[in-house]
Amino acid sequence: MAKILLTTTTERDRGKLRHALENAGHDVQIAADATSLLARVADERFDIVFVDAETTVDDPIDIVSFVRQSAPDTDIVILAEVGQLPLAAASIRRGATLYLIEPLEPSAVLAVIDSSLKRLSHALVVREVDTRTVDGFFGHSPAMSKLVRLIRKVAPTDATVLLTGESGTGKEVVANIIHRLSPRGQSGKMVPVNCGAIPENLLESELFGHMKGAFTCATQEKEGLLHEADRGTCFLDEIAEMPMQLQVKLLRFLQDRLVRRVGAVRSEKVDVRILAATNKNLLSEMASGRFREDLFFRLNVVQIYLPPLRERQDTIPFLVGTFLTRFVRQYRKQILGISAEAQSILMTYHYPGNIRELENILEYGCIMADGRNITEADLPPHVLAGRSAYVLPEHSSARDTAPLAPPAADEEPRTLAQMEADHIRAMLARCGGNQTMAAKLLGISRTSLWRKMQGLKAEA
Ligand SMILES: Nc1ncnc2c1ncn2[C@@H]1O[C@H](COP(=O)(O)OP(=O)(O)OP(=O)(O)O)[C@@H](O)[C@H]1O
Numbered sequence: 001m002a003k004i005l006l007t008t009t010t011e012r013d014r015g016k017l018r019h020a021l022e023n024a025g026h027d028v029q030i031a032a033d034a035t036s037l038l039a040r041v042a043d044e045r046f047d048i049v050f051v052d053a054e055t056t057v058d059d060p061i062d063i064v065s066f067v068r069q070s071a072p073d074t075d076i077v078i079l080a081e082v083g084q085l086p087l088a089a090a091s092i093r094r095g096a097t098l099y100l101i102e103p104l105e106p107s108a109v110l111a112v113i114d115s116s117l118k119r120l121s122h123a124l125v126v127r128e129v130d131t132r133t134v135d136g137f138f139g140h141s142p143a144m145s146k147l148v149r150l151i152r153k154v155a156p157t158d159a160t161v162l163l164t165g166e167s168g169t170g171k172e173v174v175a176n177i178i179h180r181l182s183p184r185g186q187s188g189k190m191v192p193v194n195c196g197a198i199p200e201n202l203l204e205s206e207l208f209g210h211m212k213g214a215f216t217c218a219t220q221e222k223e224g225l226l227h228e229a230d231r232g233t234c235f236l237d238e239i240a241e242m243p244m245q246l247q248v249k250l251l252r253f254l255q256d257r258l259v260r261r262v263g264a265v266r267s268e269k270v271d272v273r274i275l276a277a278t279n280k281n282l283l284s285e286m287a288s289g290r291f292r293e294d295l296f297f298r299l300n301v302v303q304i305y306l307p308p309l310r311e312r313q314d315t316i317p318f319l320v321g322t323f324l325t326r327f328v329r330q331y332r333k334q335i336l337g338i339s340a341e342a343q344s345i346l347m348t349y350h351y352p353g354n355i356r357e358l359e360n361i362l363e364y365g366c367i368m369a370d371g372r373n374i375t376e377a378d379l380p381p382h383v384l385a386g387r388s389a390y391v392l393p394e395h396s397s398a399r400d401t402a403p404l405a406p407p408a409a410d411e412e413p414r415t416l417a418q419m420e421a422d423h424i425r426a427m428l429a430r431c432g433g434n435q436t437m438a439a440k441l442l443g444i445s446r447t448s449l450w451r452k453m454q455g456l457k458a459e460a
């Protein structure tokens with residue numbers, strides 16, 4: 001859930017946007033004009049502030065500067081019309097995070113919020129790493145100590161690293177840490193690229209940049225993300241989703257570190273370290289011809305495998321402590337700890353969504369708890385049932401269609417994809433269509449859920 005401040009104008013109706021945001025489970029507050037927006041921002045912490053380019057007679061650029069100064073962590077999103085593009089671009093230079101052009105597409109706005117929350121959570125983790133040293137960050141179990149030793153060894157080098165492990169095991173967190181521990185943490189930034197979220201035809205120009213006129217909407221020359229990561233690190237997330245044709249270009253880049261913009265004749269040298277991540281099994285992707293073997297070997301110089309949480313239970317108490325501290329502060333609760341029963345349930349649960357799911361469970365617990373301790377009763381029902389969110393609780397009306405109940409012997413066998421589709425629908429129904437809540441129960445990000453839903457729609 002994001003805490004959002006939205007400005008309204010008399011001319012433009014923000015009602016629809018507000019409705020969509022609230023439906024997705026976000027806390028939306030409204031500021032009628034710039035004065036009240038500034039007062040609220042100075043007073044309270046928001047995750048995201050939407051600034052209407054037409055807010056008032058005040059210059060929106062001044063508003064952006066003010067918000068940036070008083071709330072450095074808050075994301076600022078400018079809502080502009082096509083005619084206000086120069087103003088939107090100027091706001092970015094003054095510290096706005098991005099701009100959205102009207103008419104607003106609610107799903108795009110929700111995706112923006114999702115990635116914003118993810119960034120904030122990673123920023124928090126990075127800050128926690130700063131205050132606690134890397135060793136203190138993963139706990140002290142033997143398996144984690146081995147992982148920390150490996151991270152410390154490879155971080156200061158320029159070696160390409162492939163991060164593998166199930167969803168939610170901390171691949172992006174580790175990528176951040178590697179970047180921060182390397183000299184590149186000082187000289188450049190870490191630029192994340194989600195290879196699965198960018199449409200295939202845009203990915204090349206996003207990565208390599210393009211020249212003016214290279215394709216229809218290339219009205220201006222643009223630098224690619226590899227360029228932006230110069231002297232820093234580029235984090236290629238969901239690398240298995242990269243289209244074959246682009247895999248060839250990435251391979252070439254890994255060999256010569258030359259960037260050639262789409263439509264350009266010449267190439268330029270950049271100094272970028274590549275970290276890549278995937279939750280897919282690249283060996284089977286290669287076997288089925290979806291991933292190039294030569295690229296795999298280029299990426300797999302050092303592989304860091306992050307084991308699922310159910311295989312490193314000894315780190316659970318440590319992580320519980322981390323998240324408890326964070327959420328108690330965030331929700332201003334008087335909670336001091338967690339009851340022995342609740343703790344033992346958390347120790348034996350099997351976490352299909354890994355650390356992200358544990359994080360969500362503790363957020364839920366902190367919201368629910370009334371006393372000094374998080375008790376059994378404050379844990380989500382599916383965790384209490386000792387099962388994953390896959391099995392519906394007794395009282396659920398959707399129980400008759402419990403999608404992952406073991407099939408009866410005489411039942412038609414179903415594919416995994418069908419079971420996933422059924423399960424997603426059941427969880428959405430259970431959450432009354434609230435996608436944020438459903439994504440939480442499923443242990444995936446809202447963007448992933450959204451993408452899966454688009455896939456379902458396309459199939460239907
Ligand atoms: N050691 C840790 N301590 C605290 N929080 C952690 C730790 N590792 C991961 N997290 C948190 O768990 C969540 C998932 O981490 P991350 O996004 O890095 O996973 P991922 O492996 O990239 O998942 P996906 O494959 O779904 O993208 C994040 O919210 C992150 O902040």
Ligand SMILES: [Mg+2]
Nearest residue numbers: 171172237277
């Ligand atoms: Mg990730």
